[in-house]
Amino acid sequence: MKRIMEGSMAVAEAVKVCRPHVIAAYPITPQTHIVENLAQMVANGELKSEFVNVESEFGAASVVLGASAVGARTFSASSSQGLLLMGEVLFNIAGMRLPVVLACANRSVSAPINIWNDHQDAAALRDAGIIQFFAEDNQELHDLMIQAYRVAEDPEISLPCIVNLDGFILTHGFEPVEVCDQKLVDEFLPPYKPLNYLDVKNPMTFGALFEPTWYQETRYRIQETMEEAKPLIEGVSKDFEKTFGRFSGGLLEKYRMEDAESVFISMGSVVGTIKDAVDELRKGGEKAGVLKVRVFRPFPTEAIVEALSGVKNVVVMEKMISLGAGGILASEIKQAFYRNPQAPKVDNFIFGLGGRDIPLESIVEAYEKTKKQDNRDVFVDLRKEALEVDY
Amino acid sequence: MVDTAKKKEKPPVVESLLAPGHRACAGCGEALAARLIMDAAGSNTIVATTTGCLEVFSTPYPESAWKVAWIHSLFENSSAVAAGIEVGLRALGREAGINIIAQGGDGATADIGIGCLSGMFERGHNILYICYDNEAYMNTGVQRSGLTPFDSHTSTSPSGSVSWGNPTEKKPLPQIAAAHGIPYVAVATAGYPVDLQNKVKRALSIKGPKYLQVHVPCPLGWAHKPEDTIEIGRLAVLTGLYPIYEMENGEVTKVRKLGKKRLPVEAYLKPQGRFRHLFAKPEGKEEIKRIQKIADGNIERFGLV
Numbered sequence: 200m201k202r203i204m205e206g207s208m209a210v211a212e213a214v215k216v217c218r219p220h221v222i223a224a225y226p227i228t229p230q231t232h233i234v235e236n237l238a239q240m241v242a243n244g245e246l247k248s249e250f251v252n253v254e255s256e257f258g259a260a261s262v263v264l265g266a267s268a269v270g271a272r273t274f275s276a277s278s279s280q281g282l283l284l285m286g287e288v289l290f291n292i293a294g295m296r297l298p299v300v301l302a303c304a305n306r307s308v309s310a311p312i313n314i315w316n317d318h319q320d321a322a323a324l325r326d327a328g329i330i331q332f333f334a335e336d337n338q339e340l341h342d343l344m345i346q347a348y349r350v351a352e353d354p355e356i357s358l359p360c361i362v363n364l365d366g367f368i369l370t371h372g373f374e375p376v377e378v379c380d381q382k383l384v385d386e387f388l389p390p391y392k393p394l395n396y397l398d399v400k401n402p403m404t405f406g407a408l409f410e411p412t413w414y415q416e417t418r419y420r421i422q423e424t425m426e427e428a429k430p431l432i433e434g435v436s437k438d439f440e441k442t443f444g445r446f447s448g449g450l451l452e453k454y455r456m457e458d459a460e461s462v463f464i465s466m467g468s469v470v471g472t473i474k475d476a477v478d479e480l481r482k483g484g485e486k487a488g489v490l491k492v493r494v495f496r497p498f499p500t501e502a503i504v505e506a507l508s509g510v511k512n513v514v515v516m517e518k519m520i521s522l523g524a525g526g527i528l529a530s531e532i533k534q535a536f537y538r539n540p541q542a543p544k545v546d547n548f549i550f551g552l553g554g555r556d557i558p559l560e561s562i563v564e565a566y567e568k569t570k571k572q573d574n575r576d577v578f579v580d581l582r583k584e585a586l587e588v589d590y
Numbered sequence: 591m592v593d594t595a596k597k598k599e600k601p602p603v604v605e606s607l608l609a610p611g612h613r614a615c616a617g618c619g620e621a622l623a624a625r626l627i628m629d630a631a632g633s634n635t636i637v638a639t640t641t642g643c644l645e646v647f648s649t650p651y652p653e654s655a656w657k658v659a660w661i662h663s664l665f666e667n668s669s670a671v672a673a674g675i676e677v678g679l680r681a682l683g684r685e686a687g688i689n690i691i692a693q694g695g696d697g698a699t700a701d702i703g704i705g706c707l708s709g710m711f712e713r714g715h716n717i718l719y720i721c722y723d724n725e726a727y728m729n730t731g732v733q734r735s736g737l738t739p740f741d742s743h744t745s746t747s748p749s750g751s752v753s754w755g756n757p758t759e760k761k762p763l764p765q766i767a768a769a770h771g772i773p774y775v776a777v778a779t780a781g782y783p784v785d786l787q788n789k790v791k792r793a794l795s796i797k798g799p800k801y802l803q804v805h806v807p808c809p810l811g812w813a814h815k816p817e818d819t820i821e822i823g824r825l826a827v828l829t830g831l832y833p834i835y836e837m838e839n840g841e842v843t844k845v846r847k848l849g850k851k852r853l854p855v856e857a858y859l860k861p862q863g864r865f866r867h868l869f870a871k872p873e874g875k876e877e878i879k880r881i882q883k884i885a886d887g888n889i890e891r892f893g894l895v
Contacts, residue, residue: 288664408645
C-alpha cells in the first residue's frame, strides 16, 4: 500500500528496513527531517539502532567510520556545509573501503549563504571514491537507499555510497511511496559481513601509513572497483525488481528516446520537469528525449555513449559548476565522446543554482537555443537586476 | 660493554603489545608511554589513534608494531572514531570485556580535536582517552600547540631578540575534561612508569569517559639527551611544573607530593635546548622567575609540599 510522505520520510523508512546498527546525526537544513524521523523511530522502539547525537558533521562521519570498522551497518545524512565538513572523513572512509551509506539533501554551498537546492555539495565530493546516486522522486529515492546498502556492502565493492535527494524539492515534497516490506528487504539485503573488522581476537591494524611504494596502488584499486561497480549496480537493480516487482535503479534512465534526435541529460528531481518539457516539444513535432543520469559515480561513460547512439544533439542541464572550468556533467559527457566520430553536438546549460526556480518554459527556451548556436556553460534565466547590484 | 655473543643465557623475552623495532627516535617518551599503557590495558583492547608521531613511527605499511586491534583515521577524530567503535560493538553485542582507548598527541587533543573530544565526554562513552603531551606538534617539526609551555622555543614560537618563545601558558585540559563531569581524570608522566600503569588500570576499571594526560619528553623537540627522558619527566614533576594527580567525579583525590625533593624550575629548564635562550641573556632571569611562579601556583593549588 502506498503512503503519502515527504522525501525525508522515504529515506527514513528505507533506512529503517535496512536495520543499521549505528546512526550518527547532526542537524542541517534541509537534511534534518531525515534524522528527526529516524530518532523518533528509535524513540518509539520501532528501530533498534544506536542513535548518536554528535557535536558536528565531522563527528558524525567519524562515528560511523569507527562503527563501520567494527563491522556495524551505519547511516548518516547531511547537506551542503555539513557534507563539506564531513569531507575530510568521507575521503578517509572511502580510502579505508568502509561501506558507510549516507543521504545528502542537496543544497548550495556558501557564500553567500543559501539553504536551497543545487548539486554543488555532491559535486565537491565527486573525486573522493564514493558511489553517488541521484533520485528523481520519493519512490526512486526510497528504493535507491536500499540498493545503496547492497552495492556498498558487496565484498567486491566495499565503498561508501551517497544517495542524493534534492533539498526541499524532495526532502520536503510529499508523494505517494510504496514502502518496502521488511521481510523482502531482509531477503534482498543480507546482514553485513565485513571481510576485515576490528576485533580483539584477531587484532589488525587499520589506517596504516602508506609510503610512495604502496599508496598509488590503493587509488588504482578504487578506480578499478568503480569500474566493476557499474555492472554490479545494474545487477542489483535487477535483483531489486525481482524481489519488489518494481524497476527502480540502473545507471541511466531513458525517456522517449526511441527515435530521439535531441536528448536532454540531467540529474535529480528536475528530470521530472524536463520530461514534461519533452512531452511539450514532442507535441510540436520535435524528436526530443531525456537521458537521466542516476549514478554520477562511477560515471556511466560507456552506457551514456551507447544510449546516445544516433543522437544528433545533446542538451546538458545541470545544477553544478566547476568554477573556472564550466559545467561538470557536460565536461564528463564530452569526454565520453572523445575521438568518437559519431559524437553528437553537446550544448550545456547551468541552471537552478541556490534554489532558482526552473520553469518548463526555460527548458524549452534552452532547447530552442541549441538549434541556433553553440551553447557552452550558458547560465539559464540570469536576472539583470541581480547582475547590476554591487555586493 | 658486555659481549652478548659469548653469553650462554639469552635475556628473557618480554612480550609487549607495542612491539619493538618501530621507527620512534631514541629516547622517545611517547613510545615508552604507549608501550606501558598497552601492557597495562592488555590484549582485550581496541585502540583508535590520531595522526601524529605515534601513528607514523608504528605503522609503516606493511609493518605494524601494534599487537592490539588498532585504527588510525585522521588528526582530530580518534575520540569520535572510538565512540563509533563503542556504540558499534554494543549494537553488535560484542562489547563485553573490551577496553576502548582513544589516543592522540597534545595538538590532536587540545587544539584540532577538542570538539570531538568534548562530544565524547559529554555523551558518556565508555572510553579512556589518552593525551600524549610532548608539548608541541612534533611530527611536523616542533610547532607550538595549546599545550606548549610558557617561554618554550618552538619553530612557530621561536625565541628571538624581541621574543622569549611561546607567549602563553598550557591550556588546562585536565580541568576542561573534568568540567564535563566525567568520572575520572588523571595526569601522569613517562618518568614514573608504575604510577602511569596504575592510572591506566584504575581508569579502565571505571565505566564512562576517562581522560589521562601523560607527559612524554621528546628528545628531538625539547633538545635534551635521549638517555635523559625519564629524568626530564621526573624533573617536570619535582619542580612543580607538571603536577601528577588523579581526579574522581571532579575532585582531586590523589597527588604526588614533592616534599623535600622539591627543586627550583632551573633544574628542569636547563637540560633542555627549548629553554636555552632563557639562560643566554641576563634578562632571562626575570623570565625564569615567571616560570617559577607558574610552578609555585601549581604547588599551592595541588598542595604538593
